[in-house]
Amino acid sequence: MTTSAARTASRTGDPCGCPDYAAATALSRRGFLRGLGLTGAAYAVGSAMVTYGAAPAMAAGVAPAPNGSVLVVLSMRGAADGLSLVVPHGDPAYYAARPRIAVPAAKLLGKDAFFGLHPNLAPLLPMWQSGELAAVHATGMAVANRSHFAAMELVEDANPGSSVRSGWLNRLLGGLDGDSPLQGVSIGSSSPPASLYGEQPVMSLRNISDAVVAGNDQWDTDQARLRSLSQMWGSSTAPMARxxxxxxxxxxxxxPVRQEPENRAAYPDSDLGRALAAVARTIRGDVGVSLVTVDQGEWDMHADLGTLDWGAMKYNANDLATAIAAFFADLGSMRERVTLLTISEFGRRVSENSNYGLDHGWGNVMFLAGAGVKGGRYYGRWPGLENSLDADLTVTTDFRSVLSEVVLSRTDASAAQVFPGFTPEPVGVMVGR
Structure with a gap:
């Protein structure tokens, strides 16, 4: 892609054309999981999907989320550049490595003596100032992996070395009370991410209107199709019937979710805006949801990440911040029960390339927002950039330590069950229980 073409693409949020990222996203998640030899079954419900692992699922039933808490995991697909989102303005090596794309210190928001937020995260500044938003820097996997495809799997499994293909969120569901597919929901896609795959039933849907029994439409006024399906499967003991x-x-x-209004006007007109509007509507419906996943794609900025005036970072950062701010405002009284965290498969290199972009790196930043977060602060041990390994931001906090702290703070599950064999380090970003 030429520089001018890449610049046009980045202004619209289109991908820059990384072959690895294109391959990782072109192959469907279900195809990817099948390719790994995973067991499980998926039941189509309109264009939504209810997915089960090896264990049979019992009938669903509305139940409150454990402790009333809801965890929303926002995956920033394509490897976001944490050094642009949370800028280490106090490290002179940052400006030396990025003479054209560095964010000026004078423009940063929520600035302390060392870090500051990208200016296009301005919609989140009120949450930062009120102590509802925090950032943990230099996070990531213990060993660098610069393949989108492999890194996505490793991050979402969060159990390196294991031959069991189960996601950390599905293991988390296994530690919660209840067995309804509505406890773990993926919104914005008709197939769940690897983090939700496993033995526990989950539900994935593009939007709320997708969640219907196929054929049960406006002409089926007497609900005959539902009665027929209930009769067909009601007395069967087969796993598929259950x-x-x-x-x-x-x-x-x-x-109850369908009865909730969809407040789309407050959200950006983007995939993330539409997805988070549906997530807020689902949570406000109070149908027992405990975990929700949602994606924001196209963070793979090899070319024309840009400056404050143009480029993909400007677009993506504003989309991210506007959507999250609208989401928490939309939650209403449910806001005090919801914690949102962001995660990306890896970060970007410290030094800019010749195309106003950044190549695949290692360490990154994670944002945490909402209930239980000790916000308005930057967390993590800063490794320094001057001697960064192979031009990377070195990881000093394993991402599982951050996730473990969220699990322990907001759920009744055991972190040891969710992250087997892992001993977390204290991060301090969550309120203890």
């Missing part, structure tokens, strides 16, 4: 009953029950349990 899954079908659970899927139909999950659709019925979404009734």
């Amino acid at each position: 899954g079908m009953r659970s899927a139909m029950a999950a659709v019925a349990d979404l009734g």
Whole structure:
């Protein structure tokens, strides 16, 4: 891609054309999981999907989330540049490494003596100032992996070396009470991410209107199709029958969500805006959701990450901040129960390349927002950039330490069950229980 073409693409949020990222996102998640030899079943409900692992699922039923808490995991697909989102203005090597794309210190928000937020994160500044938003820098995997495809799997499994293909969020569901597919929901895609795959039932849907029983439409006024399906599967003891009953029950349990208004006007007109609007609507419906995943793609900025005036970073940072701010405002009284965290498969190199962009790196930043977060602060041990390994930001905090702290603070699950064999280090970003 030429520089001018890349610049045009980045202004619209289109990908820069990294072959590895294109391959990772072109292959469907379900195809990827099948390619790994995973067991499980997926039951279509309209264009939504209810997914089960090896263990049979019982009928769904609305139940409150444990402790009333809800965890929202926002995946920044494509490897976001944490050094642009949270700028280490106090490290002179940052400006030396990025003579054209560095964010000026004078423009940073929420600035302390060393770090500051990208100016296009301005919609999140009120949350930062009120102590509801925090950042943990130099996070990532213990060993660098610069392949989008492999790194996504490793981050979402969060269990390196294991031959069992189960995601950390599915293991987390296994430590919570209840067995409804509505406890773990992926919104914005008709297939769940690897983090949700495993034995526990989950539900994935592009939007709320997708969650219907196929054929049960406006012409089926007497609900004959539902009665027929209930009769067909109601007395069967086959695993598929139990899954079908659970899927139909999950659709019925979404009734309160459909009654909630969709406040789309406050959100950006983007995939993330639409997805978070649906997430807020689902949480406000109070149907027992405990975990939700949502994606924001196209962070793979090899070319024309840009400056404050143009480029993909300007667009993505504003989209991220505007959508998250609208999401928390939209939650209303449910806001005090919701914690959101961001994660990306890896970070970008310290030094800019010749195309106003950045190549694949290692360390990154994680944002945490909402309930239980000790916000208005930057966390993590800064490794320094001058002698960074192979021009990378060195990881000093394993991402699982951050996730473990969220699990312990906001759920009744065991961090040892969610991250087997891992001993977390204290981060301090979450309120203890």
